[in-house]
Amino acid sequence: MKPKSFRLIVIYLCLGIVPFLLMGNKVNEKDPSKPNVVLIFLDDGAFEDFAPFGNPPYPTPNVEVLAKEGRSFYNFYVPQSICSASRAVLMTGSYPGRTKVFGAHGPGDPGLDLQFATMGEVLQENGYKTGIFGKWHLGDKPGHRSHDRGFQESSGLMYSHDMWAGHPEDPKYWGQWPLQYWKNGKVVIDSMTAEDQKKLTGWYTEDAVNFIDKHKDEPFFLYLPHSMPHVPLFGSDTFKGKSGTGTYGDVIMELDWSVGQVNQAIKRNGLEENTIFIFIASDNGPWLSYGDHSGITPFREGKGTIFDGGVRNPLIIKYPKQIKSGTISRKTFSSVDILPTVCGLTSSSLPENEIDGKDVWDLILDTPGAKNQHQYYPFSNNTNFQGIISSDGRWKLHLKHPYRTLSKAGVGGEAGKYIQKEIDTSLFDLLHDPYEKGNVIDSYPEKAKELLELAAEHKRKFFTEKTN
Template structure:
């Protein structure tokens, strides 16, 4: 005689051989439950949460461990200790809207035709190009953006229309207001509005409101994490700072001892810590891809003490390293070894397809330019960059290309701005124009772009020039 225990009851099977069917039937609920649990776990694991923080007009040396700032940045340092730091990460254009469009669509500026910085009332990114929010939303993700959108300020083009079900922040840069230091009358034609979930909640942002921006974005981001902790989510946190005008919250004013820019950087560091802590407190760390991009482009050097410092040549608005190379940290405990650094090269256009691969999300239906670089990110032995080259543009002009391994960079002949006099106290300084001839730099040995080696490596220059010509014909010829 056999007794099979099910919960608090015993099923009596007198004739085992004749009643084997009953035993199987008794086990079915446990088998089904096990299958459901495994399926649920597999489904959740196949859709890791995604956190993407993107700063505005930062500089390569703004945060430790990348630089050695005079103010503390312990939360970014902690993130670096928990993830991997990338020193050779690039954006294809060193200006706000173009850089954001490239990140969110996985496409070159030449494809989307989003160049420069778009102002109030402009449509921005064409809806034919899917955003990261839209593609992840289709795959069952809860999506939220809290911060600066800057990819369209017309109905149907704003963040809440482009794949983000929760949103708050500004539709364009925080300097596009009546307080603009150079053109207040022009920018004052449009009120700088603060939006929340598709509605204007502050019709005209003031200086006092600007001191609250970083805090408000952060609070909404943390709330979004807590609200959606039981289902996959995509959190996009594109801060307005440290784009000028720079404003720090009350708790951080004077805290750095280095001026308002240092105060702002300390508050942004705090924000990173708040998001990282929220992920941990809600038990999400193991299944969350955390991406921190320290800037959309290099520092706006004309603003002097209200801008960051980069060790590289030039800054925002140029294709020199100071404009297009930006610090990146990626944390994903399941696959990325903590506390590591790498000089493997890739671009912001690769973030979208890589996230799609990791989250089992179909790529956009429209054609994109980025490639899955997960093998590079996790440092898989033998991994190679899948691109031939990366292009760099300024406005609607292709100005250079770089080999995909990050060593060789060819500047086409072009004018560029270089700092004449730095501004003080929020007032801009001035630039003057220089002309650069066709130039080849060996970034491995000369990351500061000081010596033209085109005569020493004519075949390499010829190879990159051919790629530049092909790119020009494909994306810049009507």
């Protein structure tokens, strides 16, 4: 063969093969700068629902496995202990005072203003496949529902499952609206029944696992915000009586199963090393008035208050590439930091709108010299700004405010009773008093002055007369 002819053959082969190889690389090799993100968020859970955070009288082996494979965080906070407000913070990286999403929004409410980008929108913009399977609760108007706000695949409810004719306290009022089940932008069940509600955890989990299997070869963001263990409690027949402790334990065991199904799907598809798995055990503390249908927190009060029982929640983060397995952390940070931290890990641009959260990955990793970029984290209850905590988690300031405390617990799904009390301006040293029992404001006047000034600044910036 002549040299010239040989060179021509080589050129022709290169022209044919190299583009093919490049195309193959593009299809089969995932961008290492785009790890998958899995975010599980429970509703109205309690700090001690799962081991290792508590010692419940029923097994929670799958959450325990996740904790052994990742890092458990004991000082993780949400800025408001009510459904919609807590979810808006997580999805936007912005405080309730900025988004004006307070409390729990009902059927037909537009919810989160479109000017605030969601985590789904941010990651979709960066080439991620996005899916939400569960409770949205950030808007129930056209253009505001989950499938309109950055989630390409979706299923679940647009608001809390108690907002229906089976509401435990006010069925006549909530019965005005049908509880609809949506799938990929369409209503597939116009009015949920009790039998349908028993299947919620299973349906969400099945869709989440299918989403992982379907998108294993491309970067994805899976958001799994469960409806449970918010009342009224519903679980599948498979788990009925399984805990031996009643309905609440059965529901928690099914949620534990769900965590295991997702974790196993990630492993089965060979995605474990390149997946950031975030498990937040609740959007806020337990709804204590429901007694045996709510969980137990070791901290003061529960849902609907800014005491630690309402705003402090267990968190596990698993990312084998960077987080040492089986470790724990008592570093303090907040759900407002999740979005910017995920953006940093996925090489995604921050939202164009202003946000309040910070990238706290160095803090999460406990990198030597890492410091929290926040001076404080704020707490509010509905439209009332009520206090702050120092970013090191030691000092908590309560401004003078009313709060509810349990008078009588309910039984069997019936609501109990609260009474109203008031707390004066108070300072708690959580290092020595994690249960907020002793006001030390007179013992630490300089610290009190510092936090009062920060609180006043926050109130001026985010809370106007119109919202107070």
